[in-house]
């Protein structure tokens with residue numbers, strides 16, 4: 067199956083294990099999935115995808131959460147906390163304000179460690195066990211490290227995380243620390259941390275669990291299945307557009323893969339696939355640049371900055387999978403400034419949906435595109451919110467109102483609130 071929406075299903079090659087194999091998206095090289103540890107193509111270093119001889123049909127899905135979709139995953143079950151089955155909130159005031167036909171918020175912050183990374187880790191750590199690796203590792207802007215630490219702990223495995231010093235939100239460091247990951251703070255940004263983890267993995271020192279690992283994206287693919295099923299159950303149709311924040315571009319790639327598999331299985335038509343619409347912070351927007359300039363490759367931004375530290379990424383490693391995802395689905399990409407992100411965080415909070423800044427980028431991006439007439443008023447839209455408000459308490463304090471000091475008496479409180 068190539069990276070196009072109308073690619074046919076493939077017969078299993080001789081290297082396949084139970085109908086599952088790894089395939090390079092650049093040169094088509096095919097590899098056995100579990101014979102040895104590999105993250106990229108042995109021949110050309112291109113990105114790998116997990117491929118299946120039998121893509122899934124809707125009636126093969128049963129149960130709840132990520133493992134509901136085991137027919138589309140390499141195993142029947144994983145190292146689970148459990149994950150997935152997140153809410154698809156209605157936000158009527160925000161919908162009215164932004165001006166689209168339907169607006170739902172898929173809140174991935176409601177996963178066990180508070181972000182979508184858990185969906186990837188339940189599969190990735192299961193594969194690590196299968197491969198019999200020793201030490202698990204990742205580079206992280208925070209959420210990947212929190213999830214890896216928790217799932218590594220669950221599996222009883224050693225974990226090592228590399229974080230950009232001073233650039234990771236407090237809640238995330240606290241999670242990695244308490245779940246007993248060994249935390250190294252690197253004097254460099256996230257992309258530099260990932261370069262080092264890739265080197266360590268190539269030397270056989272660690273098993274890499276960033277989204278470069280194709281099995282991680284298999285778990286994240288279930289976000290796409292879940293949105294489509296829930297939206298169809300509520301409205302009898304699929305959403306026109308899914309708007310999501312983009313950092314390393316794993317989710318964009320994973321959702322596109324979910325859609326391709328469903329189309330290949332005849333479970334949905336190519337023209338029903340939602341338009342994948344990526345949003346980046348203006349200070350870290352290499353994917354937006356590539357889309358706007360029509361480039362097939364993404365230029366690495368060496369200096370990136372944004373309050374949305376989760377997406378403070380200048381070298382999205384999944385770009386070769388994600389760019390076709392945006393283009394093939396008829397989507398687009400847009401950059402938003404930090405003020406718009408904070409405003410969107412407040413908008414969501416007013417509807418009771420608490421998210422971290424990177425997550426709010428999706429809503430900020432939708433608003434900007436709608437105001438520019440690049441999203442139509444009659445569209446049905448799902449915005450993905452990727453992490454929980456408590457991940458970044460400092461950002462929440464800054465975006466919210468200040469506590470008001472008051473004297474220790476009922477009279478003082480009544481007086482303060484202006485009660486009669």
Ligand SMILES: Cc1ncc(COP(=O)(O)O)c(C=O)c1O
Nearest residue numbers: 312313314315316317376452453
């Ligand atoms: C909260 C949050 N939102 C969005 C992203 C971006 O996701 P992706 O790397 O899949 O583009 C990340 C991490 O990269 C994240 O932690």
Ligand SMILES: N[C@@H](CCOP(=O)(O)O)C(=O)O
Nearest residue numbers: 206207208209210276277314
């Ligand atoms: N936001 C991410 C950055 C790493 O992304 P990954 O999906 O490649 O692990 C994080 O939480 O660290």
